[in-house]
Amino acid sequence: MKTPLGTEPSSVGSTSRSDFGHLARLVRHEGLLDRRYRYYTAKISLILLAFALGCTAFVMLGDSWWQLALAGFFAVMSAQIAFLGHDAGHNQIFRTGRANDRIGYAFAGIVGISYGWWMGKHTQHHAGPNHEGNDPDIDIPLLAFTRGQTGNKSGFVRWTTKHQAALFFPLLLLEGLSLHWASIVAVWHGRMKNRRLEAALLLMHGGIYLSAVFVVLSPAVAIAFIAIHQGLWGVYMGCSFAPGHKGMPTYTDKDKLDFLRKQVLTSRNVRGGPWVDFTLGGLNYQIEHHLFPSMPRVNLRRAQPLVHRFCVDHGIDYAQCGLLTTYRHVLQHLHEVSAPLREPNFSRSR
Template identity: 80%
Template sequence: MVVPPESAGVRAKPRDDFSELVRLVRGEGLLERRRGYYAVKTGLTLLALVGGCVAFAVLGDSWWQLVTAVFFAVVFAQIAFLGHDAGHNQIFRTGRANDRAGYAFGGLVGMSYGWWMGKHRRHHANPNHEGDDPDIDIPLLAFTRGQSAEKSGFVRWTSKHQAALFFPLLLLEGLSLHWAGVQAVWRGEVKARRLEAVLLIAHVGVYLGAVFVVLSPPVAVAFIAVHQGLWGVYLGCSFAPGHKGMPTFTDRTQLDFLRKQVLTSRNVRGGPWVDFTLGGLNYQIEHHLFPSMPRANLRRAQPLVRAFCADHGIDYAQCGLLKTYHYVLRHLHDVSAPLRAKSAPAR
């Protein structure tokens, strides 16, 4: 839905509240790098990847490889989360060092780091902004009534039934990320085009080579389907809770940075297991306010930001993990209601 300026804690006139919050967070040392945390996190994640590769080689041509496919889906998602952190300069002090890590992580999972960074920067600049946020510009889905009215043909059908199709469509998210990266590199839309081309080609060669050398064709195809499908579902289920079902805005709504980021984001409650599973994206509000804040510090920043928002009359959304999916699906169902109404038979 499009929220008018006078609702949901929105003020049309910008204020300098964010500077006050920055001073509070910086005073707690929450913007400092966490080298030890990322050294351990990266080391354990890469160790898990190596362990999975060893298990894959030892098992050989067996249908038990579908279990390793599930394991690799989780590991690939965790590597992608590290690439996300590198893209936000959370790991190292310099952008160059973070970019090098980002390219490496992207190459491991077969994604274009440069393409993803360009897309993700646009999202952070204008979250849930109709027309400017690429994360709510997905052809097969509609996230606003305005988008649903523009659909036609097959995408009109998918949008009409999008609540039911949302999770099945996530099975294609992994392949979509691969393909979007390949297109961006082919068209020269990334800065390090040659490097990314080499990384993507190397990934495809090693991945498909290992799968089809070790496994028979039926098992290989099943392995790829399970791995890529569940990887896409995992990533989609990690990204969706942060913004889907939250207010959307247009150019007619004027918001200061603080309110723009808070009002369009949702946190997910939970302990360390949620932090691990969602790669820190469960602190979506704090992450959007302080993108370069190391993942390990987001939990400490959360109570400070929530209290600050309460003091300044800014709505702060937070709920449990399963509840977030309820909100996402309900929003998708509500947005597509006009499409279903138009197709309903007259009585």
């Protein structure tokens, strides 16, 4: 079933509907939900051109250790293409879901992940951001984002959780491989529609990628290239998505939050200029994105002051800080959550 990711639920109270409805009318009046075809035409063309030039340079450079620099370039390109897939999944590019899906499958195929698997996972995240038990983005076996999650850890997983603040960035080196593996498992078990298409895209990506690397490069250089490309891509993706919610309040079924407050109170914006917008793919406007998931990325900067002023007027906490500060908040939160595991008398039955 194709629905816009993170759409407002209908089962919210009349007061919350009135608050969000008022904000939505302000946003629509400013034209911030209108499609931006020229922007996306230029954005997609430039990114694909840069990717094509990188592929050309890869072939022309041949078997050289200088290829490891290109591996870093392709890590950036993989993330930028994944951001475009994210935009397509949210119906930001075209008006119809079918058109967005088509280009979303293409972008996912280029980076080697399952679009259908990601859509299901990300839709669940938008429906309940930072909701313990419902948000897959805070249900990561090697980490704990709430005190309640620490009691279920044992063995090696308990050790990684105990030291999760120190291990957070090193573990992101595995995020790229994790995305590939989760996609393969999901397709293998048929956890999405268009399974055959997804399988074909994953096989095509793997075949072209591995063939190109091992044909052009010697085995040692090829392995180093893959390690750097996949590792840096994972770090880039993790560093782009983590600031938006990690370290922000979490809640359970006992907490009753309307749509507006649920999205705002669990999200954090990252301050910065156009370079931050480009680097984080618009995810630095996490609050605006969660309130209006189908808003084109380029409009989020214009929506930010409007949403901020609305939240201030309605007494709703609106979190935003600089990029380095947000990583400090994330690490502090991870360190505090795992504190019980470092207590000498801690036991899992506690």
